[in-house]
Amino acid sequence: MIITTQNVNFFYGACQALSNVTLDFEKNRVTALIGPSGCGKSTLLRLLNRMNDLIDGTRVEGEILFEGRNIYAPDVDPVEIRQRIGMVFQKPNPFPKSIVSNITFAPRLSGVRDGGELDALVEESLKQAVLWDEVKDILDKSAMNLSGGQQQRLCIARALAMKPDVLLMDEPTSALDPISTAKIEELIDTLKKRYTIIIVTHNMQQAARVSEFTGFFYLGKLIEFSSTDKIFTNPDVKQTEDYITGRFG
Amino acid sequence: MNNLKQTLTRHLREIMIRKLFAFFAVLSVLLLGLIVLFLFREGLPLFKEIPVSRFLLGSAWYPTYDPPEYGIWPLIVGSLIVTMFSCLIAVPFGILSAIYISEIAPARIREILKSVIELLAGLPSVVLGFFGMVVLAPWLQETFDLPTGLNIVNASLMLAVMAIPTISSISEDALYAVPREFKEASYALGATKYETIIKVAVPAAFSGISTAVILGMARAIGETMVVLMVAGGAAAIPRGIFDSVRPMTASIAAEMGEAPFRSGHYHALFATGIVLFLITLAFNLIADQLSAKFKKEGCGTL
Ligand SMILES: Nc1ncnc2c1ncn2[C@@H]1O[C@H](COP(=O)(O)OP(=O)(O)O)[C@@H](O)[C@H]1O
Numbered sequence: 055m056i057i058t059t060q061n062v063n064f065f066y067g068a069c070q071a072l073s074n075v076t077l078d079f080e081k082n083r084v085t086a087l088i089g090p091s092g093c094g095k096s097t098l099l100r101l102l103n104r105m106n107d108l109i110d111g112t113r114v115e116g117e118i119l120f121e122g123r124n125i126y127a128p129d130v131d132p133v134e135i136r137q138r139i140g141m142v143f144q145k146p147n148p149f150p151k152s153i154v155s156n157i158t159f160a161p162r163l164s165g166v167r168d169g170g171e172l173d174a175l176v177e178e179s180l181k182q183a184v185l186w187d188e189v190k191d192i193l194d195k196s197a198m199n200l201s202g203g204q205q206q207r208l209c210i211a212r213a214l215a216m217k218p219d220v221l222l223m224d225e226p227t228s229a230l231d232p233i234s235t236a237k238i239e240e241l242i243d244t245l246k247k248r249y250t251i252i253i254v255t256h257n258m259q260q261a262a263r264v265s266e267f268t269g270f271f272y273l274g275k276l277i278e279f280s281s282t283d284k285i286f287t288n289p290d291v292k293q294t295e296d297y298i299t300g301r302f303g
Numbered sequence: 304m305n306n307l308k309q310t311l312t313r314h315l316r317e318i319m320i321r322k323l324f325a326f327f328a329v330l331s332v333l334l335l336g337l338i339v340l341f342l343f344r345e346g347l348p349l350f351k352e353i354p355v356s357r358f359l360l361g362s363a364w365y366p367t368y369d370p371p372e373y374g375i376w377p378l379i380v381g382s383l384i385v386t387m388f389s390c391l392i393a394v395p396f397g398i399l400s401a402i403y404i405s406e407i408a409p410a411r412i413r414e415i416l417k418s419v420i421e422l423l424a425g426l427p428s429v430v431l432g433f434f435g436m437v438v439l440a441p442w443l444q445e446t447f448d449l450p451t452g453l454n455i456v457n458a459s460l461m462l463a464v465m466a467i468p469t470i471s472s473i474s475e476d477a478l479y480a481v482p483r484e485f486k487e488a489s490y491a492l493g494a495t496k497y498e499t500i501i502k503v504a505v506p507a508a509f510s511g512i513s514t515a516v517i518l519g520m521a522r523a524i525g526e527t528m529v530v531l532m533v534a535g536g537a538a539a540i541p542r543g544i545f546d547s548v549r550p551m552t553a554s555i556a557a558e559m560g561e562a563p564f565r566s567g568h569y570h571a572l573f574a575t576g577i578v579l580f581l582i583t584l585a586f587n588l589i590a591d592q593l594s595a596k597f598k599k600e601g602c603g604t605l
């Protein structure tokens with residue numbers, strides 16, 4: 055168990071986006087969060103690395119334990135949490151800088167200055183993200199010239215260069231074409247050996263293909279959480295079954 | 304039948320409206336072109352009397368002597384020096400205030416500061432000149448024991464006050480336009496707020512900020528009333544920052560009324576206008592280039 059949420063409620067101002075969410079994320083597994091749009095999947099994901107701190111007027115109740123420690127305890131530095139729990143966003147968002155500068159962004163922040171070490175990190179991260187062969191000759195070119203799928207893999211590489219333990223992905227393929235999507239799914243499969251991955255997805259086939267565990271959310275509540283097999287073949291709750299068979303959502 | 308008629312009238316109306324807009328657009332461009340043409344027609348005849356180099360680099364401006372001297376080098380130096388010094392003050396103030404307003408200040412303070420800067424932008428330059436003359440000049444004169452408080456420092460400070468709102472508001476727009484996604488990516492990679500501002504927001508807004516700086520400089524070099532009132536008016540190359548200068552704009556404004564129509568002096572003032580026009584044109588072209596380049600490439604390999 056690497057991350058556990060306990061009775062988590064979350065509010066945007068007066069509007070409650072999550073109610074009483076309790077679930078466990080297992081280490082080195084892929085967990086998918088599914089549910090209709092607006093049910094709070096992104097909100098939960100952004101709670102796990104304290105990205106919601108950046109939005110004014112939000113409030114969290116309950117506990118989120120990362121390796122046994124409540125990340126919302128007053129003495130916890132959100133910067134440290136974000137370094138250990140990386141994030142990939144829905145829309146690829148590389149910085150308008152060179153490919154190298156994108157990858158070395160986080161390592162430089164944490165004080166890596168040595169050129170050789172940075173070069174090694176660039177190569178390693180890009181190889182992990184299966185992007186190295188495509189970009190090794192244009193490392194100094196702007197990341198904005200890459201295709202959408204390449205940009206998304208660059209964003210994954212950029213997060214990996216930080217050497218996180220957990221990778222959060224918020225609908226990472228929703229802006230991509232089918233071929234790029236397949237590449238990212240393959241990538242998730244190789245990455246789970248070393249990282250814990252939590253992925254929000256709109257696409258039920260994707261959840262079924264890449265994840266070991268699936269949580270189904272509806273209107274800010276966790277309706278059902280179980281192994282992906284069970285959720286997709288024999289769910290306990292009628293709402294889950296209705297959703298995965300496409301009867302609503 | 305009725306329908307067809309309706310379509311036709313609508314079509315006609317569309318065409319009329321388009322023609323109307325085109326007319327006004329062409330008219331304004333035409334007017335501007337005529338003014339530039341006029342400027343050149345009245346300025347160029349000077350070069351039948353003296354060569355361009357003697358005009359630009361000559362160090363004596365004695366337009367009313369006999370024989371007259373039309374060297375505007377001291378005026379060019381005067382313009383450039385007050386512009387440069389004012390930018391030394393206005394650029395840091397403008398950019399830092401823009402960063403504070405767009406990235407750091409709480410909402411309420413942001414609104415207040417934005418109104419204050421707008422107010423500053425709306426201040427008539429003659430009021431600033433007045434302030435420089437009546438408040439700043441005596442203070443400078445006393446504090447530094449100078450023969451006059453109307454000098455480079457005074458003019459630069461007043462011009463800085465004029466350039467700060469330009470630089471600040473354009474930079475702030477540029478920072479505001481930096482996509483939220485970039486900042487989120489930065490935070491998610493473990494950057495703090497200040498690291499995000501310095502490493503992501505400012506570089507992403509770089510083209511806008513450079514445009515702001517150049518437009519601020521153009522504003523300072525073209526400003527007339529302030530320098531006419533507080534720069535002191537000495538048409539000599541300054542030896543120190545407390546010397547008086549006579550920037551090109553001040554010279555034109557002060558002397559145009561006395562220069563006999565189509566005399567050498569008159570042509571020389573127009574020729575000075577041409578120089579000023581070319582300098583501001585260059586500033587604007589550079590600003591355009593910068594923003595076009597960075598729009599295309601992002602901040603590339605910054
Ligand atoms: N920044 C925000 N401010 C206010 N309400 C928000 C904000 N972000 C999301 N919400 C609301 O919270 C609920 C859950 O949103 P979200 O977590 O983005 O859903 P999902 O990712 O499942 O589509 C929605 O009702 C949405 O309107």
Ligand SMILES: [Mg+2]
Nearest residue numbers: 095096097224
């Ligand atoms: Mg979402």
